[in-house]
Amino acid sequence: MTVVGRAWNRLSLPGKLFFTLAPLLLVTTIAVIAILVIFGQLIVDFLAANLPIVRFVVAVTAVLLMSVPTAFLIIYMEMKVIALMNLRLGPDRVGPYGSLLSVVHGLKVLMKEDFTPTGVDSIVFTLAPVVVYLASVMSLLVIPFAPGLFGQDLNVGLLYFFAVGGLSVVGLLMAGWSSFNKYSLLGGLRSAAQIISYEIPLTLSVVGVLILAGTMSLNQIVLDQRGSFLDWFAFKQPLGLLIFFIAATAEANRTPFDLTEADSEIVAGFATEYSGMRFGFFFFAEYVNVFIMSALIVSLFFGGWTAPFDWPWPVHIELNPGGLGIGLLILLAVAPVVGTLVLAAPFWVARSSMPAWQALIIGFVLLNLLIGLGLFALAFLGWEWVVGLFWFLGKTYGFVFTFVWMRGTLPRVRIDQLMGFAWKWLLPASLLNLFVTAGAVVVLGR
Amino acid sequence: MDRALRRRLEARFGDVLSGPVRQRHDETEIRIGPADLTVVMRALHDEPDLRFRFLADLAGVDSGSAMQVVYHLWSETTPDWLRVIADNLPRDDARIPSVTFLWKGAEWMEREAYDMFGITFEGNRDLRRIYMPPDYTSFPLRKDFFLADDAARSPGAGVRHMERTHSPRNATPAAVVRQAKGA
Amino acid sequence: MATSAPISRRRASADDPRVILEEQVGVFEPVPPFPPRTEREAEFYTLGDGEMFLNMGPQHPSTHGVLRVVVKINGEVVTDLDPVLGYLHRGVEKLCENSDYHQAICYLDPLEYVSALFCEWPAVMAFEKLMDVTVPRRAEYIRVLSGELLRIASHALFMGWMALDLGGLTPILWSFIERDEIVEMLGALTGARMLFNYYRIGGVNGDLNHEFMSRLGDWMTRATEQHDANVRLLNENEIFVRRMRDLGRVDRETALRMCMTGPNLRATGVPFDVRRSHPYSVYPELDFDIPTRDEGDCLARYLLRLDEVKQSLRIIDQCLNQMPDGPVMAKLPRLLRPRPGRAYAAVESPRGQYANYAISDGTDQPFRLRIHDPSFIHLQSVGLLMPGHLIADTMAVMASLDPIMGGVDK
Incomplete structure (x- = not known):
């Protein structure tokens, strides 16, 4: 054995890994730099010529990244809001007002054992959560968050949404069927029956909006409602809104239509046998679905990112930081210190029991809040998409709150009442809505 | 104490009663043999001046010398509880007709009496053990029941080891043989 | 697959x-x-x-x-x-046979743990009958007072469970507030919040104390409003009412044949309440109604319990007004050896007739103590009510009959 071989054998596992990976990394880096140097212009030209691809990749990444915090936020909101409705405290330990508890839940789910019971069809069992999660995340692609801030402006956006959203039922059915458990089977079949039934009124109820807007692109539908809040389709299509809201509740498996995971009847429905991150995928998908359904209601009926009214006193701030010259640097250097001291002073003066460092921390936090608020105000006034995002998220979370509110208030309906309601009431009502809208458009000429 | 009820019962069932009608506090008690139970109960339930429509309780009792089944009845015709004691059931093979033809709700109470005393209720469709495991062999509320014996005899003893044989050191074949010999 | x-x-x-x-x-x-x-x-x-x-x-x-x-x-x-059944079977009847008359009472407490006083009461009454003990009137009034309080607590919990089994999250927590108030004040009276061991042969363990009375006074001033607020959570809820109506319907004859008692029987229209049908304690002196309903479905059973809460409030009010002075325990020897004999005593627990049949053989231990539990009786009628309904209704029907497994499995 050579010297090198002996030295290699003496290394621990991390050492071996380091000495294996470091040269590989070096070689890879050099190769990438070489490729960029030689073909750089070519790649840039190619990407510039195919900008939609770049846009698509960026959008998909952004959507995937935003789905998890969205789910965290809604989970926290649900825990806290329902707790307050129940006259409980709710989460109050992790983070301010317990706001980090859902993050901790996410980490916990990530660290739990990923358990596959004996007897399950392991391939389908593993794929099911992925299908469910992707189906809901992919729907986020077409939602217009703000002017210019959307994944893809498909001219069949709404159709795409229904097509992809309908995929989730396949995932639920896969989960129920492959779990080798009767509760799961019942839950999967219930979800299939329920989602397929409610897909029809859901789709039919928006046809009225499509007739009025004349397009399937969600961006165009939002643009059509620009103006005051009286231009929202909610006032032209009240019946459609009602049907859409009910059917969306059923589509998102929320109370009072959460029969697929009715814990007092079939334990956890399709998710009974899942644990760890696979269960987490179902869990996240449910809350992302709530967000998506709220976003869609807002986009279709409540004007999306458009403001409900024009701000009557337009503000224009002529701010040119470059004009300060060297003063800008001095400001940047001095302002944080002075601001912290100024904001800390009242606390330090007013409360003699408070040590100086606590007052300083409070002052620093307050300063940051103020600066953040100021920057947001600037951005709000300066950039249209910030305004749009503000209104969009405000309205959307209003509807998310409604879903949570319903969860805290209503009991669950029975499966026969659920199906009867879809076929006997919602479907005729949505057809009526469609005919009346079409007739009105023909008679009034839009 | 409802003297009128006593007179009615004596007049109606005088020939089948195996003892005097006793009364104490708000209870009236009659004793009959198991063979007469069906007739007596049907009469108590149906006849217009008795109308004991409500079976308040059904209890098995091991009196030490014989088995009893005790029924408590309620009627709006009397302020008393009526206690019907079906007495003198043999201890080794206690049999009595079921009253499920009158009160279907007696089914589980009879199952319980069967489970606890081994009294067989003839006519009960569903006379299986209700509390104890299905492979349990004895009847816990009988006066001749000794807990240690039956726990050892129950099939559970073979599946989950008793504490003495739990540790592998004690579970050597020699130790098992020693235990079996009762050392 | x-x-x-x-x-x-x-x-x-x-x-x-x-x-x-x-x-x-x-x-x-x-x-x-x-x-x-x-x-x-x-x-x-x-x-x-x-x-x-x-x-x-x-x-x-x-x-x-x-x-x-x-x-x-x-x-x-x-x-x-x-x-x-049998997963919670503890053999309480056998335990009671092997303990003396005082010890037996504390074995009976955990049977129906949400209304534990009603498990002690019939046993205590049966033992008193065996020994011909006369209970002081103040003790009887205290028994009625604490019993009716616990009845309200039990019915409040029933309401929450009912909603929870139908998927409503909020009512159980609202009704637990009410139950907690009552249980806390009973804790002040008896020393325990859940398993009281308060009724004794010949009376009760302790007289009314200041903390109990002040808590009770506070609570009585707003009990009616609180009850109405809790009731309004569900009574006007369309989903709840539509799910409960016509569910698990049982008619009068069947209910009698199934030996049902209590609210479940009264919901079919039979006005059978042990407090009136076979009066015990001081109930004949108190003025209250026996609410009945004719429908016999889950909704009727639910609404009937709500009506009973109001009657219980009336009884508590009268008890406080008519509470006599005097001792709360009869004079009894320390070692109890009743003459050989048999006694049967029944009370109206929140779930129905709760009865005990005690046999004495002259020793200081009961020869046999039979426990008749309404939960046990009502649970067997689930098999009769359920066929034809949906899986989702299984739990609703079961909850509307309100069985407590501790009592079912003895």
Whole structure:
């Protein structure tokens, strides 16, 4: 054995890994730099010529990244809001007002054992959560968050949404069927029956909006409602809104239509046998679905990112930081210190029991809040998409709150009442809505 | 104490009663043999001046010398509880007709009496053990029941080891043989 | 889908590695591994066309304890149902036979743990009958007062459970507030919040104290409003009412045949209440109504309990007004040896007639203490009420009958 071989054998596992990976990394880096140097212009030209691809990749990444915090936020909101409705405290330990508890839940789910019971069809069992999660995340692609801030402006956006959203039922059915458990089977079949039934009124109820807007692109539908809040389709299509809201509740498996995971009847429905991150995928998908359904209601009926009214006193701030010259640097250097001291002073003066460092921390936090608020105000006034995002998220979370509110208030309906309601009431009502809208458009000429 | 009820019962069932009608506090008690139970109960339930429509309780009792089944009845015709004691059931093979033809709700109470005393209720469709495991062999509320014996005899003893044989050191074949010999 | 045949796996026993166990894994079929013992069992465990078994419990989110129910379903429709008991069986009757008359009372407490006073009461009454003890009137009034308070607490909890089994999250927490108030004040009176061991042979363990009275006074001033607020959570809820109406309907004759008592029987129109039908304690001196309803469905059972709460409030009010002075315990020897004899005593517990049948053989231990529990009786009628309804209704029907598994399994 050579010297090198002996030295290699003496290394621990991390050492071996380091000495294996470091040269590989070096070689890879050099190769990438070489490729960029030689073909750089070519790649840039190619990407510039195919900008939609770049846009698509960026959008998909952004959507995937935003789905998890969205789910965290809604989970926290649900825990806290329902707790307050129940006259409980709710989460109050992790983070301010317990706001980090859902993050901790996410980490916990990530660290739990990923358990596959004996007897399950392991391939389908593993794929099911992925299908469910992707189906809901992919729907986020077409939602217009703000002017210019959307994944893809498909001219069949709404159709795409229904097509992809309908995929989730396949995932639920896969989960129920492959779990080798009767509760799961019942839950999967219930979800299939329920989602397929409610897909029809859901789709039919928006046809009225499509007739009025004349397009399937969600961006165009939002643009059509620009103006005051009286231009929202909610006032032209009240019946459609009602049907859409009910059917969306059923589509998102929320109370009072959460029969697929009715814990007092079939334990956890399709998710009974899942644990760890696979269960987490179902869990996240449910809350992302709530967000998506709220976003869609807002986009279709409540004007999306458009403001409900024009701000009557337009503000224009002529701010040119470059004009300060060297003063800008001095400001940047001095302002944080002075601001912290100024904001800390009242606390330090007013409360003699408070040590100086606590007052300083409070002052620093307050300063940051103020600066953040100021920057947001600037951005709000300066950039249209910030305004749009503000209104969009405000309205959307209003509807998310409604879903949570319903969860805290209503009991669950029975499966026969659920199906009867879809076929006997919602479907005729949505057809009526469609005919009346079409007739009105023909008679009034839009 | 409802003297009128006593007179009615004596007049109606005088020939089948195996003892005097006793009364104490708000209870009236009659004793009959198991063979007469069906007739007596049907009469108590149906006849217009008795109308004991409500079976308040059904209890098995091991009196030490014989088995009893005790029924408590309620009627709006009397302020008393009526206690019907079906007495003198043999201890080794206690049999009595079921009253499920009158009160279907007696089914589980009879199952319980069967489970606890081994009294067989003839006519009960569903006379299986209700509390104890299905492979349990004895009847816990009988006066001749000794807990240690039956726990050892129950099939559970073979599946989950008793504490003495739990540790592998004690579970050597020699130790098992020693235990079996009762050392 | 994997094969539906049972998969068996051989593994070494955790207790003794030399013992190889062959165990069935995967789907658990709740069919007993022995030939059917009775006609009914054979009938139940034979599957018809398109039917399957669903095993609910003993670990299930909503079986109110450790009840196991084997449900035979056809699609979503329940065709038959077989409750399997014994998971909480403690042999209380046997324990009581081996303890003296005072000790027996504390064994009876944990039977119906949400209304524990009503488990002590009939036993105490039966023992008093055996020994010909006269209970002081103040003690009787205290018994009635604490009992009716606990009845309200139990019914409040019932309301919450009912909603929880139908998927409503909020009412259980609202009703727990009310229950907690009552349980706290009973804690001040008896020294324990749940298992009181308060009624004694010949009276009660302690006289009314200041903390109890002040808590009770506070609570009585707003009990009615609080009750109405809790009731309004569900009574006008369309989903709730539509699910409960016409569900688990039982008629008067069937209810009598099933030996049902209490609110479940009164919901069918039979005004049978032990407090009036066979008066005990000081109930004849008190003025209250026996609410009845004729529908006999789950909604009627639910609404009837709400009506009873109002009557209980009336009784509490009268008890406080008429509370006599005097001792709360009769003079009794320390060692109780009643003459040989038999006694039967029944009280109206929140779930129905709770009765005890005590036999004395002249020693200081009861020769036999039979416990008649209304939960046990009511649970068997689930099998009668359920067929034809849906899986979702199983828990609703069961909750509307309000069984407590501690009492069912004794």
